[in-house]
Structures are given as C-alpha cells and as structure tokens.
Amino acid sequence: MTLAPQKTTDTPPRSRRPVRALGRVPLGLVGLLGILALWVIAVDGGLVEEKWLPGPTDLVAHTWMLITEGYRGTPLATHVLVSIRRTAIGFSMAVLFGIPIGLAMGRYRSVGALLGPAFALLRPIPPIAFIPLAVLYLGLGESSKILLIFLAPFMFIVLNAEAGVRSVSSSWIRAGQMLGFSRRQMFTRVILPGSLPSIMVGVRTGAAVSWALVVAAELISAQEGLGYMVASAGNFFDLKTVYAGIFLIGIIGFLLDIAAREVEKRLLHWQGR
Amino acid sequence: MTATHEDALLLREVGKSYGDFTAVTDVSLAVRQSEIVCLVGPSGCGKSTLLNIIAGFEKATGGDVLIGGRPITGPGPDRAVVFQQDALFPWLRVFENITAGVRARRVQGYEARAEELLRQVRLEDFRRSYPYQLSGGMRQRASIARALMSDSKVLLMDEPFGALDAQTRGEMQGLLQEIWTAYRPTIVFITHDIEEALVIGDRVVVMGASPGRILETLQVDFPRPRSLELTTRPDFNEMKRRILHLLHPKIYTA
Numbered sequence: 001m002t003l004a005p006q007k008t009t010d011t012p013p014r015s016r017r018p019v020r021a022l023g024r025v026p027l028g029l030v031g032l033l034g035i036l037a038l039w040v041i042a043v044d045g046g047l048v049e050e051k052w053l054p055g056p057t058d059l060v061a062h063t064w065m066l067i068t069e070g071y072r073g074t075p076l077a078t079h080v081l082v083s084i085r086r087t088a089i090g091f092s093m094a095v096l097f098g099i100p101i102g103l104a105m106g107r108y109r110s111v112g113a114l115l116g117p118a119f120a121l122l123r124p125i126p127p128i129a130f131i132p133l134a135v136l137y138l139g140l141g142e143s144s145k146i147l148l149i150f151l152a153p154f155m156f157i158v159l160n161a162e163a164g165v166r167s168v169s170s171s172w173i174r175a176g177q178m179l180g181f182s183r184r185q186m187f188t189r190v191i192l193p194g195s196l197p198s199i200m201v202g203v204r205t206g207a208a209v210s211w212a213l214v215v216a217a218e219l220i221s222a223q224e225g226l227g228y229m230v231a232s233a234g235n236f237f238d239l240k241t242v243y244a245g246i247f248l249i250g251i252i253g254f255l256l257d258i259a260a261r262e263v264e265k266r267l268l269h270w271q272g273r
Numbered sequence: 274m275t276a277t278h279e280d281a282l283l284l285r286e287v288g289k290s291y292g293d294f295t296a297v298t299d300v301s302l303a304v305r306q307s308e309i310v311c312l313v314g315p316s317g318c319g320k321s322t323l324l325n326i327i328a329g330f331e332k333a334t335g336g337d338v339l340i341g342g343r344p345i346t347g348p349g350p351d352r353a354v355v356f357q358q359d360a361l362f363p364w365l366r367v368f369e370n371i372t373a374g375v376r377a378r379r380v381q382g383y384e385a386r387a388e389e390l391l392r393q394v395r396l397e398d399f400r401r402s403y404p405y406q407l408s409g410g411m412r413q414r415a416s417i418a419r420a421l422m423s424d425s426k427v428l429l430m431d432e433p434f435g436a437l438d439a440q441t442r443g444e445m446q447g448l449l450q451e452i453w454t455a456y457r458p459t460i461v462f463i464t465h466d467i468e469e470a471l472v473i474g475d476r477v478v479v480m481g482a483s484p485g486r487i488l489e490t491l492q493v494d495f496p497r498p499r500s501l502e503l504t505t506r507p508d509f510n511e512m513k514r515r516i517l518h519l520l521h522p523k524i525y526t527a
Contacts (some may be wrong), residue, residue, distance in 0.1 A: 010441040028526035177348035179374030272405030
C-alpha cells in the first residue's frame, strides 16, 4: 500500500497566472497565418478570380487609398469616427438606463413583476425588425440609428443587472443585516458590488452587440459610417472597399472587447480570476 | 424559567413551524454571561433554524427570545454571527471587512480595536488582502474578528469550522478558546461534531429531529484551556458515549 502525500492543510491559494496563456498565443498566430496563407494561395494561385476576392497586398494598398483619398469624398477616418460616435451614444444610453432599471427590477418585486413580462416579450425580437418602425417614427436622421443601437444592449444590460441582484448571496445580505446596515447601505455596500459581476457580463455583451448593430443601423440611408461604406460599396460591386470595411469593423470590435475586458478586470479584480 | 440579570440570552418555549411542518418545538434555554453553549444534533434537528431565530433572520412562530432581558425584533449588531461558509464581502480587503459594521454605524475610533482583533486572529499581515487570497481557515478567522468587532452581547456561530480540514479545525478550536479567554464573549455554537462540542462548550445541548427539540443538556466541566488531548480522556469518552446514545439510540444501544 502506498501512502498518499500529506496534503498541506490550510494555505492561501497561490496567484493563478496561467502558464497556458503562453502556449496559446503562438497557436493562435499559427491559425491566423494559416488563413492568410490560404488567402494568398487562393488569389495568387488563380483559384479565385481577383474581382471576387482581392488579395492581401491589394487590400492593404486599397485601404491606404481609402485613408488618404477617402470613400466617395469622405475620409475613412470620418466613416470610422461617425460609426464609433453612434455606437458610443447608443451604448452609453443603454448603460445609463439599463443598469438602474435592471437593478430596480431585481431589488423591488413590484417593479420586476411590472416590467418582467414586457421585457420577456421584447427580448426575442431581433433589433433589425425594428428598423421600419424606427424610420417611420424617428425619420432617417441620427435618432433612428441610435435607437436601434441602443435597444439590444439595453435588453442585455437590464436582464443581467436584474439577474445580478437576484444572484447576491443571502449570506452577504444576512451579514449586512447583522452588521447593522441601513437599507441604503445594504444597496450601496452589498447589492451593488454583489451584482457587479453579472452587470459587467451584460455591459460587455452589450458593447459587442451595439458595435455589431452599427452596420445594420447605417443601412438606413446613412451618408457616413462604416456600415454605410460597406453597403454602398457593395451596391457598386466595389469588393475591395467592402472587405476593407469588414476588416476594420472586425478590428475595432476586437479592440472594443479588449477594452471592455480591461474595465471588467479592474472593477472585478477581487474575484481573483 | 425566569430571566435573571445574568442571562445574556433567554429562549422561552421557542417554536417554529412552516405550515404543517414543525421545525422546532418548545425550546427553552438560558445562556449565562460569558458561557459557551454548544448545540449538537443531526441535520434536520432545527439547530440552524434556532440560530437564525436568535439572530433575527427568521421569526419564531411561538415563544420569546430575549437578549439582555429584551425581546429581539430583527437582526442587529447586538448579536454577531459567524456563518458556516465565509460570508465575508469578497470586494473588501480584510481590514475593510472587519470594520464594515462599525463604519456603517459611524462608530468613532474603531481603529485600535480593529488592529487588536487582527493580531488576535493572526491576520495582521493580511489586512490588505482580499478574501480570495486567503485560505478557508484565514477567512473564518476574519469572520470571527468581524463578529467580535461589533462588541455584541452574544456571538452566534453556525458550524463555523465545518468546512475546514481536520487539522485547521483543531487550530481554530484552540484560537476560539484564546479569544474567549481574552474577551469572555457569550457564545452559542452550532456543530454536528460531538468532540468539537465537548472541547468548546461549557454546556452541550443535544437536539433531536422531527420535530426539532432539546433531548438533553449536559454540563461540561473540563478545565480550560482545553487541548485536543482532552479527547483521549476516559471521562471525555464517557460523555461522548452518552451523547451518541442520545443521538442514535437504535445504532448504539449495547
């Protein structure tokens, strides 16, 4: 019979800096380079006609042209900034209204009962289905686009904030009670920080969704914006601009997610993840 | 049973039912100032329900609970609770956790006492740590310091060492006795571990299930400080045997 090694009994957990992360980055790079290689082979090897799929070097050159000369008279930077601005406004409004409404729904049973079914019905409707209504009620200007960008993240944030309040451990509430917290202190010192992890899930998902929606929103007769640029270039069979726009949308969305993760990490560092 | 000025905590015929189900019935118990009373019993005997009633988290459906002669109205800092699983606030550092109550109640000049308690539970080097950076035993030590910070009349402990490994549990039992020697708190301590109850308690209240009730109360007169060596003495084992018989009459009746 072998003796199991004595388990160390009561030591604090070691900080978990994963070694795995190191092994992952090169593998991810390999994947990206692989796709790039296939792309080069497909275009330069003549497997795909260039008018259907521009090659990488061609695309970089075309993007440079878009930066310096612009698309249809508007510089690329303006298209990018217009899209970011719309997203920022819609998303900020979603955060501003979504968190308090969700918290109230979780905190007060009456508010939850009042609004819960309405949100349950609205949630499965794809935001794009609201485009005709937004245009009819708000016209073709900025407000209809911002409303569309606002709606989806708003839903995510409300639902996650509500779920966050419900997820607050009852032992934290009891601890607050026995420490003599007032109702207000219970909210600011227990419920708010306790529901923050769930709120942040909503905010992060909401950020990604609102950026994705900018393209859909800019299909509504916009004159500027990345979504407009892609849609318009598509109409003119300008595939290089379409690809350049799609890549830019992807890269900006990726950077947005990194930023959201960084905010989350700073706010929730106490989770020790 | 009448209240005397010595009784820190008095339960008079306390009962708790949920509809037709009786969780606890007819529990009467007087806990003297600075006494440690351990409640032992199988799961479902209502010992946690009883503790929640004393803490004010649940309302009794019968009888009274008096703290220092006054009936309780709800949870409050006069009854500090150490929970089974750490109920520390994970977003606060150890020092902030320990002082959360006094800060919320705007108590002035708490820093010295907080420092003293940190030393008492040997966490002075971890005051700036977050709970996730602590071991299970350290978290329970912080919970104990947080409870003592309230300077409450009664300390309620709900299987505080139940989730710890045996060695850490032994250390915590020693630490609790040190704390008792230093501050003489009145303690109601819940456990399902008979040895733990006998090592810690001045009295052991043995509870039975369906419905939850007191079967018997045993006086434990072993001198303090008590070490784990106590658990090897014949008279200790005799008491343990008695409790086992009370708890499992069918299995252990020889």
